[in-house]
Amino acid sequence: MSAPSSAPLLVLRGAARTYGRGPLAVPALKPTDLVVDAGEYVAVMGPSGSGKSTLLHVLGLLDRPTAGEYLFEGRAVAALPDRDLAALRNRAIGFVFQRFHLLRDETAERNVALPLLYAGVRRPERRRRALGALEAVGLAGRAGHRPGELSGGEQQRVALARALVKRPRVLLADEPTGNLDSAAGARVLELVEAAVAAGAAVVLITHDPRVAARAPRRLGLVDGCLGPAAGPWPAVPAGPGAR
Amino acid sequence: MSSHWLPVAGEGLRRLRRWPLRTALSAVTSAVAIAVTVNVISLSQGLDEDIRRDVERFGLRTLDVEAASVVAPGTRVDPLTLADLDRIRARVADLDPEAVVPRRHAVGTRIPDGRRVQLVAAPPDYLGTLDVPLAAGRWLTAADAAGRDGPGPLACALDSQAAADLWPGLAPAACLGRPLEVRVAGRPLRLVVVGVLSDPLRYRVLFETFDSSRGARTLSSALLAFRNVYLPFEALDGAPLSGISVVARRAAQVEALRERLFDLWPPRAAGLAAFLEPGIGVFVRKDWMDALGGSTQTGVMVGNFVWIVIVLVAAILIATLGLVGIRERYDEIAVRRCEGARRRAVAWQITVEGTVTALLGGALGLPLGYLGAALLRALVDFPFRFEIRYALPATGVALALGLLGSVLPARRAARLDPARVLGRRIT
Known part of the structure; x- marks a missing residue:
């Protein structure tokens, strides 16, 4: 992972996202302030429809706030052209989704190598790094398997390897354990926490208090409004980045 | 990228x-x-x-002096005469053309079935105005013209399509030596086939299908029918000349020849439209070809x-x-x-x-x-x-x-x- 800069990694200032216009407008994310430092581990909890995914898409530069400001490593990014946003996503942001979102016709190795392809990395290097990332998530022996040949936990670990192979500044995880049994989920969370230990910031969306409890900083999102999450929290071992 | x-x-x-x-x-x-x-x-x-x-087989170096082929009913058309042939020869002599070739044209009927036959009487060098090879036999010679006064039949050569019309299904070589009797201007004419030309029209079917669907012949197919019976020029003595062809030695000579002939017969409408004007006109075959090619x-x-x-x-x-x-x-x-x-x-x-x-x-x-x-x-x-x-x-x-x-x-x-x-x- 890159060395953190002095500025906060992610800063939202009054950032909001509204879908539609006029009387049909739906405020998915109300004006929100958020600061995430490099290497910080933040869990965001909230019920379905509360705006968690919208927040994640805004943070991941997949969506633009309709109001307010978003600074990524101190740089205003909301108005950047597609080319620059794609480049930032490619080199600095890792994504993990509840439904894995792997390319089902490609092997684990090629799935993991995907971001490197868009970074212009040459094929032998892509392969080397992809295999290294798979090894790091314990799937070295599954590099040639396609997603359909892997269990849910393994697929999520492939997705995690794909997110981490680019050595991102921030890992954005949207319900990463939502489709997994507890053992597989625990394994995935351990890998997320390992990424934090390696210096990546993590913003993890979940509605599971046991998952959120592992993060040192927990936020709640209700009806598009972000704030401190209310406890009580289950007793879990504190993960890396605890303050 | x-x-x-x-x-x-x-x-x-x-x-x-x-x-x-x-x-x-x-x-x-x-x-x-x-x-x-x-x-x-x-x-x-x-x-x-x-x-x-x-179309180019029709001759890139050839000019034709002809009376209009298509005229309005009641329009009088002056025929070409042998005097015109002499005038042309005199006018272009210094340009040394390859040939100045007259021809006569008549419509006959075959005896006994009355089938219509297009007759073209032309001297031996007429074939040089075309680029059509022989499929069988030979072309007409000066000796064939002499046979007009003898007891035997006159030699004739046929376009491939004329042979096919007269003897359907017969190969060109099998037509050689066949007798053909036609009635022209009321008198019978005994002929014998000595040669059959190849058909220069590869896609004749296109023209003729188009013509038959319209119930009339197009100007193109009328000009380029290639279904004639060729006779020695003297065989139709007394008939007016239907045309005189002047063949240049080189394509570059054509314009000069045209100018000379224009001295005798002034220019007419351009392209195929010239055929619709009454009177005698000078046509450069390349112009026809361009017009046909354009179509x-x-x-x-x-x-x-x-x-x-x-x-x-x-x-x-x-x-x-x-x-x-x-x-x-x-x-x-x-x-x-x-x-x-x-x-x-x-x-x-x-x-x-x-x-x-x-x-x-x-x-x-x-x-x-x-x-x-x-x-x-x-x-x-x-x-x-x-x-x-x-x-x-x-x-x-x-x-x-x-x-x-x-x-x-x-x-x-x-x-x-x-x-x-x-x-x-x-x-």
């Missing part, structure tokens, strides 16, 4: 293998379009070239219109298949966008997929076109002709087809909002 455009193109090629049915359907659509396109092009272009070549351009244009429509329809089909495919690939495209693919990279990948598919179809379309042309030739006896030189335009058409068919799918894929897909607001 940055340095990753080649790997992204490679991704596109890999995707083709992952969607074999859709790839095959798109490729077959392209193949059929290419096959039809190549055949339409080969038919229209080939016909155009062949007709021009056929085949209409056919070429119609052919081009047909294949362009076919290519557009194929492009629409390929685009539709592509759009359906994009809809099924929303997840994949969203993931690629998440992982750093720019809109342009996504569009590039989809365009490569569509274009390569169309090119694969093009490669399939060429042999398909060849088979189609062979089948059509066998079924309809029409001059479909496939030539390998059409591979290049076919490749161009396939490329255009792929690009056209990829525009909409690539645009849709590039504009896809990954947040909407991943947030399941779009499926």
Whole structure:
């Protein structure tokens, strides 16, 4: 992972996202302030429809706030052209989704190598790094398997390897354990926490208090409004980045 | 496109293998379009070239002095005379033409069945005004003219089509030595066939089918019928001259000869319209050929219109298949966008997929076109002709087809909002 800069990694200032216009407008994310430092581990909890995914898409530069400001490593990014946003996503942001979102016709190795392809990395290097990332998530022996040949936990670990192979500044995880049994989920969370230990910031969306409890900083999102999450929290071992 | 455009193109090629049915359907659509396109092009272009070549046999270096062939009823037309022949010879002598050849024309009826026969009486050097080889036998000689006064029949030569009309199914060589008796201006004329010319009109069927469907002969087929019975010039003594041909030694001489002849008969309307003016006129055969060649351009244009429509329809089909495919690939495209693919990279990948598919179809379309042309030739006896030189335009058409068919799918894929897909607001 890159060395953190002095500025906060992610800063939202009054950032909001509204879908539609006029009387049909739906405020998915109300004006929100958020600061995430490099290497910080933040869990965001909230019920379905509360705006968690919208927040994640805004943070991941997949969506633009309709109001307010978003600074990524101190740089205003909301108005950047597609080319620059794609480049930032490619080199600095890792994504993990509840439904894995792997390319089902490609092997684990090629799935993991995907971001490197868009970074212009040459094929032998892509392969080397992809295999290294798979090894790091314990799937070295599954590099040639396609997603359909892997269990849910393994697929999520492939997705995690794909997110981490680019050595991102921030890992954005949207319900990463939502489709997994507890053992597989625990394994995935351990890998997320390992990424934090390696210096990546993590913003993890979940509605599971046991998952959120592992993060040192927990936020709640209700009806598009972000704030401190209310406890009580289950007793879990504190993960890396605890303050 | 940055340095990753080649790997992204490679991704596109890999995707083709992952969607074999859709790839095959798109490729077959392209193949059929290419096959039809190549055949339409080969038919229209080939016909155009062949007709021009056929017409050129009529003589690029030849000028004709003729009375109008087509006149309004009641219009008096002065015939050409032997005095005119002498005037022409005198006027062009210093330009040293290869030949000045008169001819007479008459319509006879065959005895006993009354079949109409076109007779052209011409001297031995008349064949030099044409570029038509003999299919069998020989052309007329000066000795044949001398036979007019003898007891035996007169020698005659036939156009291939005249032989076919008189003796259907008989090979040219089998016509040699056959007697032919015709009645001309009320008197019988006994002939014997000494030669049969090849048919210079490769696609005679086109002209004649067109004529028969209209119930009348076109000016083109009237001028270029090539279904005459040729006699020694003296055989029709007393008949007026129907035309005098002046053959230049070189094509560059034609203009000078024309100017000389214009001194005798001033210029008339240009091109084929000249035939509609009464009186005697000077015609340069190359002008006819240009006019006739120009008329085949209409056919070429119609052919081009047909294949362009076919290519557009194929492009629409390929685009539709592509759009359906994009809809099924929303997840994949969203993931690629998440992982750093720019809109342009996504569009590039989809365009490569569509274009390569169309090119694969093009490669399939060429042999398909060849088979189609062979089948059509066998079924309809029409001059479909496939030539390998059409591979290049076919490749161009396939490329255009792929690009056209990829525009909409690539645009849709590039504009896809990954947040909407991943947030399941779009499926």
